[in-house]
Amino acid sequence: MRTKLTIAILILFTATNYAQTDSAIFKKIYNEALTNGKSYSNLNYLCKKIGGRLAGSPQAQQAVDWAFKAMKEAGADTVYLQECMVPHWVRGGKEVGKVISTGGKGIKEVPICALGNSVGTPADGITAQVIEVFGIEELEKLGKEKIQGKIVFFNKPMDPTNIETFRSYGGAVMQRWAGASEAVKFGAVAVVVRSVTMAQDDNPHTGSMGYKDSLNKIPACAISTNAANWLSTYLKTNKELKFYLKMSCKFLPEEKSYNVIGEIYGSEKKDEIITVGGHLDAWDNGEGAHDDGAGIVQSIEVLRIYKALGLKPKRTIRAVAFMNEENGLRGGKKYAEMAVLKKEKHTAAIESDAGGFSPRGFSNDMKPEQRKKLLTWAPLFLPYGVYDFDNDGGGADIGPLHDALGTPVFELMPDSQRYFDFHHTAIDTFEAVNKRELELGGAALSALIWMISEYGL
């Protein structure tokens, strides 16, 4: 709250600094996005004609080809590919999860899915007793004696009391990411992790996990929240329950893939770059509409809006469709590596990877004096419902650039209430995205880029 009051103060003292022309350009940008917007039809294509597109998959390559074409059609002055090697994890056949009652009489199948990067089970699956914990920190208390040979069921829920749901995600995701390696230390044979969502339903949520190289790799899956609640209750009266898990996921050899980059050349400072991007890869179990088809089509829309309105940015706008954010970040890393190698000047980088919902602000990470300048622009955004400029960091794909060059970074922050209902599931589909909410995101990005391009940071 203190930060938001600071913003209010800065709005007050600088409200009249910026020209009528900027305000008029904002209006033009929003009108164009809401009247002639192409982001929604682009998203339709990406979701319905290509769908899930995990790095290394044929669909990811289709998405690369499509993004190249879409940036051309948006009017980019140049479009090119930036090569990077990516991991190629495949889910294999449909996973099977079953809860088996004491003595093996009752068997109930439950909705699960492999976590990304997990090893599979042996071909005939794994069966072991289940032990429930509510977070990694509980493993130590139980110790090897209680965990050895069992399947650990991580059941820590997301905290519903945060207004920003990403905060609650941060508080619950560690058991998904690190649960397997932590549990194996105590002799666990597999882990079943509560889906990281506040929704109560039957959709398991995938997402990446990682192993510690020094430890054995055990299979890791997500279970739907409905099934997690049921299992937890059932365990209270049936402590000997077993879980059967079968997954055939695995890594194939790495593949060559690409970031797709489209530029509008700056009219005055062509060598100063403003990056705007999202990630092109998406989990294989859905259509990757909010995560992150939205960010991709909004970034392409920025190019289209500038060209359609004949706006001449002083600095170069570079839309980037990053590859492999979900399970490796190779695209983001490659982008930073090349920026360093080519000694590029990066004025700012903006990511859209929090869903195609109604924008509320831009979180950011930059030097205090840059931030001070940013906050003077806030009044221009207020009529568009964009009021939140908290310094909560930028996005994952532009993190390596920020780390390497100190580039000021932003992330578009849409309303976060619905995001984790869809995140990494089969229901993250085109139908879950509202046209106007999506379009407002592309407009907000375009407007912020206008200010950065005109005035720098």
Added chain:
Amino acid sequence: MRTKLTIAILILFTATNYAQTDSAIFKKIYNEALTNGKSYSNLNYLCKKIGGRLAGSPQAQQAVDWAFKAMKEAGADTVYLQECMVPHWVRGGKEVGKVISTGGKGIKEVPICALGNSVGTPADGITAQVIEVFGIEELEKLGKEKIQGKIVFFNKPMDPTNIETFRSYGGAVMQRWAGASEAVKFGAVAVVVRSVTMAQDDNPHTGSMGYKDSLNKIPACAISTNAANWLSTYLKTNKELKFYLKMSCKFLPEEKSYNVIGEIYGSEKKDEIITVGGHLDAWDNGEGAHDDGAGIVQSIEVLRIYKALGLKPKRTIRAVAFMNEENGLRGGKKYAEMAVLKKEKHTAAIESDAGGFSPRGFSNDMKPEQRKKLLTWAPLFLPYGVYDFDNDGGGADIGPLHDALGTPVFELMPDSQRYFDFHHTAIDTFEAVNKRELELGGAALSALIWMISEYGL
């Protein structure tokens, strides 16, 4: 924007006026709503067990009985009914709309529905040539010569460039409300009105219309936006197209109905009332989830939250489920009439009738000095994403109270981007409402009521 800057200024100068305790109570209210909220399950019941509930219908009576019970269960100190007579309009059998090509060779059925309060057609329908206009103002230009004996097709779309979609609604709804009486002046035999939505789909949107008593009453229906676009295009090359319309809607005799009222008595100023409400009636063609089941369950949730937390409001909180907002406003009028008759003191009235979406603010209408006080509270709301306190008026049901007693009024303003996708259609169902977004609305209402109750206006 100027208003929003004024807010920023007031936030600055008064940010430290309010106590830590108010901030702590806000947090408790939000935690309770997001952790133990009952609004979502209540909405499920209202939508799925009762459904559409237009005034005068058996379902409206079921809703009255249910609301009475739900307010009791929420812990209200008293619950009672306030009788009012309501119109009883029924849709009758499914409407039929067909476009008939020149010579009658091609016939295409199109999705239509009767507008609320419309007369029906003769039993065998009406067939007449169609003439398209883009608003009432075009009728005069065409004149009797071109309109006489025809069906007028009002096809003015909503303006997509407003950020607040309610503004665009205001700009397009007049052809729905007054189109029939305006067109009949020029000899029209019926009107077909483009659905008031920015969505492009096959759902016709109903909504009320009204006749001028001195003029003939002609049937009025809504047509889906997809069909309206198709018809408009088809008319360009086939100017002689006819439209066939059959509707069996009509008014039955007025019925006795009720506002449902639940109160928590004020601990210090019991006779000073803060009203919070929505409307219990909903169009017959959907479940009335956003319009206005959301407002109903949020108002009941205010009572529950206060009781669950043991909060003792100084002033009396009165939750009101108003009857007949959609096609008569009899409940709102009766409420104001009784307030005057009983010489009640009304400190403020708050309405929630803009959908169960993520809250962004409270529009309001009050005296400048009251508003000045209100704006000093803004910093408390900012951490909850509630930042917009523009003076854009209160809601329909509390309008008569405002007019009669000058009561300060508020309307909860959720994000408006999706509202008109669902408004008055078959898809305004429980599934269209997000649990957390709904809960945040009940929390925001409770928080605002806390401040009014503690400090007055």
